[in-house]
Amino acid sequence: MAYYFDELIVSEIRKKNEGVLRELYKTHYAMIVNLVCTNSGTEQEAKDIYQEAVLAFYERVQQADFILTCKIKTYLYAVCRRLWLKRLQAKKRFQGSLEETESFLGADEEALNAEEKEKQFADMKTALEGLGEPCRSIIEDFYIHDLSMETIREKFGYTNADNAKNQKYKCLQRLKKLFFDAHKDH
Amino acid sequence: MNTEQDLLDRYAKGALSAQETAALEERMKQDPTFREQVEKHLSLIHALQFYGERSRLLKTLDDAHQEIETPEKVVPLARPAGWKRYWMTAVAASVALISILGTLFMTRSLDTKQTAIYKELRRTVEQIKKSQKLMMEDMAEVKEKPNPSPEAYAGTGFLISSNGYVATSYHVIKESDSVIIENARFGRLKATIVHSDPANDVSILKIEQKLDDLAQPLPYTLSMNEANLAEDVYTLGYPREDIVFGEGSVSALTGFKQNPNAYQVSVPVNPGNSGGPLLNTKGDLVGVISGTQTETMGAAFAIKSTVLMDVIGQVNVDSAALPLTLPKQNTMKNSTRVQQVKRWKDFVFMVRVYKN
Numbered sequence: 112m113a114y115y116f117d118e119l120i121v122s123e124i125r126k127k128n129e130g131v132l133r134e135l136y137k138t139h140y141a142m143i144v145n146l147v148c149t150n151s152g153t154e155q156e157a158k159d160i161y162q163e164a165v166l167a168f169y170e171r172v173q174q175a176d177f178i179l180t181c182k183i184k185t186y187l188y189a190v191c192r193r194l195w196l197k198r199l200q201a202k203k204r205f206q207g208s209l210e211e212t213e214s215f216l217g218a219d220e221e222a223l224n225a226e227e228k229e230k231q232f233a234d235m236k237t238a239l240e241g242l243g244e245p246c247r248s249i250i251e252d253f254y255i256h257d258l259s260m261e262t263i264r265e266k267f268g269y270t271n272a273d274n275a276k277n278q279k280y281k282c283l284q285r286l287k288k289l290f291f292d293a294h295k296d297h
Numbered sequence: 298m299n300t301e302q303d304l305l306d307r308y309a310k311g312a313l314s315a316q317e318t319a320a321l322e323e324r325m326k327q328d329p330t331f332r333e334q335v336e337k338h339l340s341l342i343h344a345l346q347f348y349g350e351r352s353r354l355l356k357t358l359d360d361a362h363q364e365i366e367t368p369e370k371v372v373p374l375a376r377p378a379g380w381k382r383y384w385m386t387a388v389a390a391s392v393a394l395i396s397i398l399g400t401l402f403m404t405r406s407l408d409t410k411q412t413a414i415y416k417e418l419r420r421t422v423e424q425i426k427k428s429q430k431l432m433m434e435d436m437a438e439v440k441e442k443p444n445p446s447p448e449a450y451a452g453t454g455f456l457i458s459s460n461g462y463v464a465t466s467y468h469v470i471k472e473s474d475s476v477i478i479e480n481a482r483f484g485r486l487k488a489t490i491v492h493s494d495p496a497n498d499v500s501i502l503k504i505e506q507k508l509d510d511l512a513q514p515l516p517y518t519l520s521m522n523e524a525n526l527a528e529d530v531y532t533l534g535y536p537r538e539d540i541v542f543g544e545g546s547v548s549a550l551t552g553f554k555q556n557p558n559a560y561q562v563s564v565p566v567n568p569g570n571s572g573g574p575l576l577n578t579k580g581d582l583v584g585v586i587s588g589t590q591t592e593t594m595g596a597a598f599a600i601k602s603t604v605l606m607d608v609i610g611q612v613n614v615d616s617a618a619l620p621l622t623l624p625k626q627n628t629m630k631n632s633t634r635v636q637q638v639k640r641w642k643d644f645v646f647m648v649r650v651y652k653n
Contacts, residue, residue: 129354129357132354132357132358132361133357133358133360133361133364134361136358136361136362137361137364137365140362140365158362162355162358165358166351166354166355166358169354228351231344231347231348232347232348232351232352234344235344235345235347235348236348239348250345251349253306254342254345254346254349255345255346255348255349256349276303280302283302283341286341287337287338287341290341290344291337291341
């Protein structure tokens, strides 16, 4: 029954049904809070790694080759457990062992994948923050929110479309520099 | 430059016509630096789109998180108007109250407990004394010798070495001031507690005076191996003033609540059997009777002899001055059960516990 239900959730998430995602998020949150808080963490830290894991799950489900090999609960638990272990190691606060009650094959790769995605996200975030306004808004509006050049021109008060285009071009060049330079460092 | 970027943007969004795409890809083949530029542009755009998608999802999750932290508001129902509504409620409530009280009155109990409880098998002697007294009075033969301090509990114990060590259950002797052991052959002997293991419910006693009768080694051994399922076993004990034999078989290799240190046996036992030896067909000790489960017929529990051996090991460490030499050879394994019991009963004692 539970398995069947999980399959249903996966197929709904494939359709990008965000209501299901919200419900999924709410269902297992307490479990992760418990995991983190009983292992020298705070609720805020639990929230961070849990969101990371849920997003990783969401993105993995979008991939065509994804097959659910265990219960979603197990997936989230195992991934969060590994993420939390890494955080603890980084903080050098790790005492004893974190009991592993549930896991699945390939949990390590999934956790690694989740971390990588989180890093990509953080990288882009720093690059965008370094860009400053109005560049950031122009880039976000054009590339993320898919607004047309004409709307952007009106919104930012440029006299003609060419000015707006020039501005966008400069902004993108700067972002390119910020983003790829940061990449080189890693 | 600007037009080129426009082209690339449209390429990234997949908005180029087939002809334009072909031209672009042809140029990428010809010009490696241009290709690198295009790929860089594409990866940046993809990273941007990934960022956008993820921040939108994060917002969704944060929204969901808000819902966790602020539980849904309870919308109060509209108040029922008028006296009539209250009247209906009052009638319903009184009907409910009457039926509950009526049921309680008829069954006279709120108690529906059906839990199985582990029951230790030491005998409370006071109770038996009292009922005995009543019986005696009935028979009009009242001859009482008042004891200075009447014994409180009684159990069973048995010799584990020829130099006077006795094993019994911890719960039998746990509240004792003094312990007297007694059987038909040796009479009453005072014993001291040498070692107790409350976790395993085993205690080792030492008889204070030296046993002259017992020059030869004991005729049985303590089994080092676990008993098998369905193996025939029997016990000797003092649930009353005389020794009582009981037999059955090993029904499970774990005890109460899957306790791995005990067996479940189908031997009839009663209060007073605690601490009695559980023996196999050869007459070797395989366990120590310790308790039973209420609500279940024919389920008694015995601590495994392997556990007893561990406890004996601890005694040797504790008191090296008094060597506890275990019997090494079983000289009655080929005897019939009747012969075995005849010899065994000399080494089984009633353990009388006195406390003030």
